Amino acid sequence: MKQGVILYGPPAAGKDTVTTALSELQPTYRQFARLKVGSGKAVGYRMGTVEQLRELEAAGGIVYANHRYGNTYIIDVPGLDDAFTAGVPVVHLGQVDGIRALISGYAADWSVVLLWCPREVTAQRSAGRGDSDINARLAAWDATREDLDAHPDMAWDLTVDTTVISPHDAAQLIDQLLAQKTGAPTA
Template identity: 75%
Template sequence: MTARQGVVLYGPPASGKDTITAALTELNPKYAQFARLKVGSGKSVGYRMGTVEQLRQLEAAGDVVYANTRYGNTYVIDRPGVDAANAAGAPVVHLGQVDGIRALVDGYPADWLAVLLWCSRKATEQRSVGRGDSDTAARLAAWDATREDLDAHPSMAWDLTIDTTKVSPQDAACLIDQLLAQRAGAASA
């Protein structure tokens, strides 16, 4: 049986999480973005929309691996969702909080590759405006929160750090795929 593997992409808004996930999926179909459960409103693409009652049921069952609130919504990494994603391949989980990475790595058994994607605040602003976000100010506030989060967790060990203003999405995907393959090879040796 192959060990469970997954990728965590951490970074501020517009650092390239969606773009690099798309490049990973093109490189190897085993990769698929993990669709977090979203309780709230707004953008539904890339999420499994849920209700407050579903969230309560997951909490009561102990199946919430991590939850956070941002942009007026609650975003949940749930055990049944990660189970299904792992059964299908190697999930790519997008996170913007170090505590979320630690909760996932500590709370769900798998070989998780933690990747820090970084870009400047100015790059986040330019990308957000360029893609037509209506909430660029909130994205910049989230960039600031991500910077503060990193500063508050200097001991966080990253498996890979990628400056997305200098590395193409395709090259980033290759680096991630190669490192995950190396780890799988080392684990089976």
């Protein structure tokens, strides 16, 4: 069965950085570029239109969609199909409902990883990378914490405190997790 990785966590917890470390470890790991309808940052997304969103909805091609920062972010079946063809997709999520929708809505062996950092670290990292919407990022951190609290039954395959574990070491742990599931050697 095809394998994928879900990285869950608040803004600035290290999802991008750990994904980069994963792809450096094994080039088959690739960040899943969600379809984004809206404006703002385009890097790491497939920018789409409202018409594309409607077409996907009509065709049943949306696995999960959420709204944040005035945009709509979509995990779509055609995008996932392409991502699995290219390698091992790494999907970034900040909602437990998104994780559950992805696991139940797209057949794959998903490894679910919680990346965490304290709120003040999100503020520091967000400022350090030049985010202009730090207050919105902190509100998203709060929403992620509330989401976790609302789903105490959520099972994680791996939990990583990114203030303690380096991105490289986190990538090693994730790669080992996937290898254990398949019995294959790690990188």
